[in-house]
Amino acid sequence: MSEQKKQSEDELLEKVTSTEYKYGFTTDIESDTIPKGLSEDVVRIISAKKNEPEWMLEYRLKAYKSWLEMEEPNWANINYTKPNYQDVIYYSAPKQKPVLDSLDDLDPEMKKTFDKLGISIDEQKKLANVAVDIVMDSVSVATSFKDTLAEKGIIFCSISDAIKDHPELVKKYLGTVVPARDNFFSALNAAVFSDGSFCYIPKGIKCPMELSTYFRINEAGTGQFERTLLIADEGSQVSYLEGCTAPMRDENQLHAAVVELIAMDDADIKYSTVQNWYPGNAEGVGGVFNFVTKRGICHKNAKISWTQVETGSAVTWKYPSCILKGDNSIGEFFSVAVTNNRQQADTGTKMIHLGKNTKSTIIAKGISAGKSDGNYRGLVKISKGATNSRNFSQCDSLLMGDKCGSHTFPYIEVKNNSSKVEHEATTSKIGEDQIFYCNQRGIGTEAAIALIVNGYCKDVLNQLPMEFAVEAQKLLEISLEGSVG
Amino acid sequence: MLQIKDLKAGIEDNQILKGINLEVKAGEIHAIMGPNGSGKSTLSAIIAGNEDYEVEGGNITFNGKDLLELDPEERAHNGVFLSFQYPVEIPGISVSNFIKTSITEKRKAQGLEPIPTKDLLKMMREKMELLSIKQGYLSRNMNEGFSGGEKKRNEIFQMAMLEPKLAILDETDSGLDIDALRIVANGVNKLRSADNATVIITHYQRLLDYIVPDFVHVLYNGRIVKSGGAELAHELEEKGYDWVTKEEDKKWA
Ligand SMILES: Nc1ncnc2c1ncn2[C@@H]1O[C@H](COP(=O)(O)OP(=O)(O)OP(=O)(O)O)[C@@H](O)[C@H]1O
Numbered sequence: 121m122s123e124q125k126k127q128s129e130d131e132l133l134e135k136v137t138s139t140e141y142k143y144g145f146t147t148d149i150e151s152d153t154i155p156k157g158l159s160e161d162v163v164r165i166i167s168a169k170k171n172e173p174e175w176m177l178e179y180r181l182k183a184y185k186s187w188l189e190m191e192e193p194n195w196a197n198i199n200y201t202k203p204n205y206q207d208v209i210y211y212s213a214p215k216q217k218p219v220l221d222s223l224d225d226l227d228p229e230m231k232k233t234f235d236k237l238g239i240s241i242d243e244q245k246k247l248a249n250v251a252v253d254i255v256m257d258s259v260s261v262a263t264s265f266k267d268t269l270a271e272k273g274i275i276f277c278s279i280s281d282a283i284k285d286h287p288e289l290v291k292k293y294l295g296t297v298v299p300a301r302d303n304f305f306s307a308l309n310a311a312v313f314s315d316g317s318f319c320y321i322p323k324g325i326k327c328p329m330e331l332s333t334y335f336r337i338n339e340a341g342t343g344q345f346e347r348t349l350l351i352a353d354e355g356s357q358v359s360y361l362e363g364c365t366a367p368m369r370d371e372n373q374l375h376a377a378v379v380e381l382i383a384m385d386d387a388d389i390k391y392s393t394v395q396n397w398y399p400g401n402a403e404g405v406g407g408v409f410n411f412v413t414k415r416g417i418c419h420k421n422a423k424i425s426w427t428q429v430e431t432g433s434a435v436t437w438k439y440p441s442c443i444l445k446g447d448n449s450i451g452e453f454f455s456v457a458v459t460n461n462r463q464q465a466d467t468g469t470k471m472i473h474l475g476k477n478t479k480s481t482i483i484a485k486g487i488s489a490g491k492s493d494g495n496y497r498g499l500v501k502i503s504k505g506a507t508n509s510r511n512f513s514q515c516d517s518l519l520m521g522d523k524c525g526s527h528t529f530p531y532i533e534v535k536n537n538s539s540k541v542e543h544e545a546t547t548s549k550i551g552e553d554q555i556f557y558c559n560q561r562g563i564g565t566e567a568a569i570a571l572i573v574n575g576y577c578k579d580v581l582n583q584l585p586m587e588f589a590v591e592a593q594k595l596l597e598i599s600l601e602g603s604v605g
Numbered sequence: 606m607l608q609i610k611d612l613k614a615g616i617e618d619n620q621i622l623k624g625i626n627l628e629v630k631a632g633e634i635h636a637i638m639g640p641n642g643s644g645k646s647t648l649s650a651i652i653a654g655n656e657d658y659e660v661e662g663g664n665i666t667f668n669g670k671d672l673l674e675l676d677p678e679e680r681a682h683n684g685v686f687l688s689f690q691y692p693v694e695i696p697g698i699s700v701s702n703f704i705k706t707s708i709t710e711k712r713k714a715q716g717l718e719p720i721p722t723k724d725l726l727k728m729m730r731e732k733m734e735l736l737s738i739k740q741g742y743l744s745r746n747m748n749e750g751f752s753g754g755e756k757k758r759n760e761i762f763q764m765a766m767l768e769p770k771l772a773i774l775d776e777t778d779s780g781l782d783i784d785a786l787r788i789v790a791n792g793v794n795k796l797r798s799a800d801n802a803t804v805i806i807t808h809y810q811r812l813l814d815y816i817v818p819d820f821v822h823v824l825y826n827g828r829i830v831k832s833g834g835a836e837l838a839h840e841l842e843e844k845g846y847d848w849v850t851k852e853e854d855k856k857w858a
């Protein structure tokens with residue numbers, strides 16, 4: 121490489137490092153906040169503020185007690201100062217009418233926020249029948265398309281409402297896929313979760329629209345502990361979208377969500393996430409800590425497909441998983457994880473094959489730039505009874521520059537000999553020859569990188585619903601601005 | 606249109622081009638021939654702006670502009686096109702998406718709005734017909750899994766779409782079957798006009814039977830050692846390079 125070229129690449133790399141987070145702004149909405157810190161009393165206050173029934177309080181208290189005995193995990197390949205859990209505010213609710221009759225009633229400040237994100241609700245409404253349940257901080261503040269859904273018997277509401285209005289469903293399924301004791305963060309979430317979404321699709325119903333939730337963290341120093349519970353009853357189908365952006369912050373923000381999916385016999389759940397929380401500044405200060413437990417269970421012939429595009433957070437710890445309990449069930453995981461600057465990610469999936477003839481596919485694409493570190497960690501476990509099962513895993517890493525790192529940790533356990541597991545892994549850099557080829561066709565280096573990265577991620581982006589794919593592409597471009605291979 | 610004066614260039618300490626002089630005028634077709642490793646691809650890479658090579662001396666002007674001052678994409682915007690000897694794969698990006706991006710970027714540089722997709726598709730269909738390209742090709746990924754000949758045809762398709770002022774075809778004929786060679790050559794002839802020029806790098810007379818050059822140059826050891834008309838290519842085909850290169854070797858011995 122010529123000296124001149126090296127220099128210009130260095131300059132470009134500098135630019136990446138100095139690319140500011142574009143969604144850093146705060147919405148001015150008064151909040152109803154409780155003092156920081158966690159204790160039994162705080163758990164009781166949260167439950168009381170939400171007018172929860174006794175069984176819910178008991179569930180939380182039990183989780184809280186388990187959490188006290190647990191230790192924060194250390195095994196992931198990430199390095200961060202552990203949060204002081206007594207320094208976090210565990211509940212904050214925007215002071216706003218909790219349910220809106222129409223979207224016109226939305227607070228103008230909040231509307232502005234969505235406009236800045238380029239996902240105004242007006243646009244959303246026009247876009248392919250999207251029903252939006254927005255979680256801003258801890259309480260749902262806007263819900264739409266409820267009637268259309270209600271006609272089909274579909275329930276799509278905040279988890280708080282579900283606890284009140286559909287206690288039998290919540291009681292039956294909450295914590296069945298991710299038990300409170302599952303891990304440190306799931307126990308914390310079970311104790312203090314303030315809101316999230318609930319969805320139930322009745323037997324044989326194909327949900328007529330994409331269900332979509334936008335999460336935002338909005339209160340300085342507020343921990344977010346969303347809880348999502350999605351139940352697809354026998355033979356039903358649903359596609360669920362979750363997207364998040366966060367305003368800029370100086371102190372680290374803790375986020376420990378739990379998502380549980382239940383796909384009954386012959387049901388089909390597609391769960392898509394686009395995540396671009398504040399990653400911290402170029403020196404790695406600030407930024408969201410994202411410790412998420414996402415897991416789904418598939419009964420007979422059911423299918424769960426996780427798709428995620430992750431560009432944000434300072435630290436990410438996340439392994440959307442499938443338990444393939446029923447015979448012939450299918451689990452899929454499609455992921456693009458981008459790390460830049462000082463971001464660290466340890467993410468991947470677990471596919472647990474229990475039923476016969478179960479199938480899983482894993483396509484994980486990592487992109488590392490700046491001084492970041494991206495790790496893929498995947499477990500494929502095929503139990504003794506899961507005869508004739510199949511897994512195909514493909515883990516690719518793309519490196520930009522020479523200061524970033526990427527690691528792949530595949531764990532494979534196969535307990536019977538009629539099953540087959542295939543694993544492919546590649547690490548590549550964007551080739552100078554590819555960039556020159558694009559340059560020669562009039563495509564400048566920045567645009568060439570965006571193009572090549574898009575091509576690299578195509579298999580995953582193609583899994584996203586149209587309107588989400590467009591946003592995901594935009595995010596990839598923003599988060600990699602200025603990077604060079 | 607293109608003037609190259611005493612161009613010396615190389616890679617690290619290895620001087621590959623040792624003083625190239627060449628003038629190409631609008632409307633002309635030049636053929637550059639020469640033994641393997643003589644510097645033909647290096648010359649085309651330097652014209653296109655590949656920064657792996659260092660220019661040690663001389664200059665290149667293109668329509669009055671100092672070409673060496675421009676970034677590779679700016680050269681492309683000004684109408685320089687290189688059909689690569691070894692086209693590169695861009696996995697996951699369809700031919701249509703790639704060409705659309707390419708044309709959009711070029712127009713952006715000229716201060717023009719993107720062409721409406723409808724018009725672009727129409728143009729693509731016309732050029733596909735010109736080059737007898739089969740349906741389904743536009744949605745294939747750029748050069749991914751393409752056969753050698755398909756890659757070459759894809760280069761010429763892009764040339765047809767971009768309508769360059771100066772096209773350099775680096776061994777576009779190698780890898781093409783007999784029919785494809787005729788089709789591609791006809792395509793190049795049809796795209797020919799009084800305001801564009803073509804430089805054809807080739808080892809074989811065959812292509813020059815279809816595209817008759819105004820000038821033929823022999824590049825050897827980093828220099829143009831002989832130039833002539835179309836008949837020079839026939840002579841080379843008949844006698845090989847020996848008679849040219851021996852004289853040259855004597856000169857520098
Ligand atoms: N990137 C490079 N690194 C090292 N050497 C190079 C590089 N590019 C070209 N060369 C050397 O420069 C010389 C000229 O190469 P070039 O590819 O220009 O030849 P050519 O005339 O196109 O040959 P051919 O007919 O085989 O295509 C060769 O000796 C080659 O090895």
Ligand SMILES: [Mg+2]
Nearest residue numbers: 645646647690
């Ligand atoms: Mg060559």
